Amino acid sequence: MEKLNTVSSIVTPLDRPNVDTDQIVPKQFLKLVQRTGFGEFLFYDWRFDQNGNQRKEFVLNDPKYSGSHILISGDNFGCGSSREHAAWAIKDYGFDVVIAPSFADIFYNNCFKNGILPISLAKDIVSELMKTVSVVKVDLSSQTIQYDSKSISFEIDQSRKKTLLEGLDDIAITLMHEVKISSFEKTRKI
Amino acid sequence: MNITEKILARASGKSKVAPGDIIFANVDKAMIHDVSGPGVIKVFEKLQKQGIPTEKLWDSSKVWVAEDHFVPSAEKISAENIVKLSKFTKQYGIQKHFKYGMGQYGICHTLSHEEAMVLPGEVYVGGDSHTNTTGALGAFACGLGHTDVAYVLLNGKIWFKVPETLYFKLNGKLPEHMMAKDLILKIIGDIGTEGAAYEAMQFGGSGISEMTVESRLTLCNMTTEAGAKNGIIEPDQKVFDYLGQRGATGYTPVHGDDDAQYAKVYEYEASELEPTIAKPFSPENIAVVRDIAGVELDKSYIGSCTGAKYEDLEAAAKILKGRQVRIRTEILPAAISIYKRAMENGLIKIFLDAGVTVGPPTCGACCGAHMGVLAKDEICISTTNRNFPGRMGHVESQTYLASPLVAAASAVTGKITDPRDL
Numbered sequence: 001m002e003k004l005n006t007v008s009s010i011v012t013p014l015d016r017p018n019v020d021t022d023q024i025v026p027k028q029f030l031k032l033v034q035r036t037g038f039g040e041f042l043f044y045d046w047r048f049d050q051n052g053n054q055r056k057e058f059v060l061n062d063p064k065y066s067g068s069h070i071l072i073s074g075d076n077f078g079c080g081s082s083r084e085h086a087a088w089a090i091k092d093y094g095f096d097v098v099i100a101p102s103f104a105d106i107f108y109n110n111c112f113k114n115g116i117l118p119i120s121l122a123k124d125i126v127s128e129l130m131k132t133v134s135v136v137k138v139d140l141s142s143q144t145i146q147y148d149s150k151s152i153s154f155e156i157d158q159s160r161k162k163t164l165l166e167g168l169d170d171i172a173i174t175l176m177h178e179v180k181i182s183s184f185e186k187t188r189k190i
Numbered sequence: 191m192n193i194t195e196k197i198l199a200r201a202s203g204k205s206k207v208a209p210g211d212i213i214f215a216n217v218d219k220a221m222i223h224d225v226s227g228p229g230v231i232k233v234f235e236k237l238q239k240q241g242i243p244t245e246k247l248w249d250s251s252k253v254w255v256a257e258d259h260f261v262p263s264a265e266k267i268s269a270e271n272i273v274k275l276s277k278f279t280k281q282y283g284i285q286k287h288f289k290y291g292m293g294q295y296g297i298c299h300t301l302s303h304e305e306a307m308v309l310p311g312e313v314y315v316g317g318d319s320h321t322n323t324t325g326a327l328g329a330f331a332c333g334l335g336h337t338d339v340a341y342v343l344l345n346g347k348i349w350f351k352v353p354e355t356l357y358f359k360l361n362g363k364l365p366e367h368m369m370a371k372d373l374i375l376k377i378i379g380d381i382g383t384e385g386a387a388y389e390a391m392q393f394g395g396s397g398i399s400e401m402t403v404e405s406r407l408t409l410c411n412m413t414t415e416a417g418a419k420n421g422i423i424e425p426d427q428k429v430f431d432y433l434g435q436r437g438a439t440g441y442t443p444v445h446g447d448d449d450a451q452y453a454k455v456y457e458y459e460a461s462e463l464e465p466t467i468a469k470p471f472s473p474e475n476i477a478v479v480r481d482i483a484g485v486e487l488d489k490s491y492i493g494s495c496t497g498a499k500y501e502d503l504e505a506a507a508k509i510l511k512g513r514q515v516r517i518r519t520e521i522l523p524a525a526i527s528i529y530k531r532a533m534e535n536g537l538i539k540i541f542l543d544a545g546v547t548v549g550p551p552t553c554g555a556c557c558g559a560h561m562g563v564l565a566k567d568e569i570c571i572s573t574t575n576r577n578f579p580g581r582m583g584h585v586e587s588q589t590y591l592a593s594p595l596v597a598a599a600s601a602v603t604g605k606i607t608d609p610r611d612l
Contacts, residue, residue: 030259076417085229
């Protein structure tokens with residue numbers, strides 16, 4: 001997995017709550033299992049009409065947000081189906097950071113397995129960030145976000161922070177410790 | 191400790207755990223299906239490239255496989271995924287693979303109880319968000335993403351944060367015109383779609399004791415829609431009998447202590463509840479059925495892990511017997527065993543006589559996959575679990591979530607209808 005530390009870009013505001021994984025990657029693409037290339041299916045039914053033409057009113061189709069690496073949205077982002085394709089699509093499209101007041105549990109977990117930093121912030125700060133037009137800088141090692149000459153901090157579990165900073169995935173980390181785990185298991189009294 | 195805490199303590203070899211503790215739990219059973227399975231296979235391939243061995247699963251006898259989302263194969267790609275899944279189970283020696291067209295098969299969450307794949311006291315994880323369903327048997331059951339499932343398949347364990355538990359108490363027996371679906375929709379409406387985010391939802395009280403095992407499964411199934419980590423009910427004699435009829439023996443049920451703690455307790459009086467429906471486009475967007483009665487419909491869909499168990503079909507048959515449907519109506523029993531029982535007991539004939547199309551077990555149109563998806567502007571009443579935009583088909587279609595009684599009554603009139611008003 002690629003390492004992730006600082007991300008500087010304008011933010012893409014997707015101002016609605018309860019964005020569910022059915023919207024992030026619609027069902028017709030679940031049959032595909034390659035982990036790359038899913039970006040083209042991201043928010044498919046919102047981005048394209050039934051003839052495959054771009055819906056101009058949808059935020060991702062606004063050229064001013066092209067090249068953005070930070071997605072910002074409402075409460076309970078990533079709810080619904082457990083499909084990991086949702087995280088694959090967000091990463092592949094180019095988003096490294098997702099900011100929301102809250103996340104659904106399985107999606108939140110899936111982010112760390114795929115090099116995405118999910119940041120949960122108070123609602124009023126999220127609304128303020130959504131309106132920011134200048135570049136926002138997210139710094140994972142110092143756990144800060146700088147925007148409009150302000151600096152705020154965010155919370156993250158330290159082991160997960162390390163995972164992203166070092167580009168490790170959970171399975172690789174644990175398997176590296178397999179010998180230690182096995183010897184611990186042997187000596188442990190239950 | 192309450193039941194969730196006790197199961198997690200036992201699974202992690204600890205004498206005591208508390209909400210917020212991070213524990214490493216041994217997993218008793220793991221499940222993959224035709225969407226998460228190919229995803230897990232992909233993760234395995236990635237690990238192999240990194241030089242991480244994937245030749246052996248932790249215990250292939252504890253892993254089981256369902257084919258449900260895109261079966262019978264919807265088109266070429268899903269057909270290939272089924273082949274891929276079969277190769278995987280053969281390679282790793284997984285015996286419990288429920289294949290369509292080869293006897294018993296069905297929706298994974300339905301098989302989990304119909305086939306007694308999960309037992310009281312166990313930790314059960316699956317590559318699907320509605321894995322929560324089987325907590326109704328007194329197990330800790332939750333869904334995981336592909337990477338986490340791959341990890342469990344190789345190591346047999348996974349970490350959890352012990353959740354806080356919300357306790358929902360139902361006083362009194364639900365009346366005849368009500369089903370567990372009405373209650374869980376009411377609860378989701380009350381607490382919201384993230385009202386139980388990373389919390390356990392436990393159900394209890396006299397109304398739950400009165401409920402059948404299948405009704406309890408409906409409750410736990412939709413805890414996912416409130417964001418819950420797991421749904422759970424203390425197992426009782428009804429559960430033991432249900433599992434006994436399915437050949438399950440030799441398990442050790444877990445019960446909460448008398449001084450078990452809950453983060454919050456919600457109480458409901460059965461006599462005060464009304465048939466409930468969730469309007470588009472969220473399961474929390476609820477209304478009393480009678481308050482929106484008369485909304486014109488194009489379709490009624492009785493299917494899925496939430497709404498096509500045997501008693502769901504029985505409820506629909508009670509309404510449809512001797513009547514005709516006015517709108518397109520589909521009924522898809524959730525497993526072959528249920529289909530057979532419905533056939534033997536005359537339910538399938540009642541459905542066909544009423545004009546219903548009866549389909550094979552599949553997740554089908556519940557997730558918009560196939561077998562009756564919705565067109566632009568079509569309005570459907572459905573016994574399924576989600577009504578997000580486009581969930582069952584076109585992004586501009588609409589789905590109302592309801593109990594099988596309400597969905598069947600509405601099929602008969604072509605409009606949203608309370609079963610008492612037929």
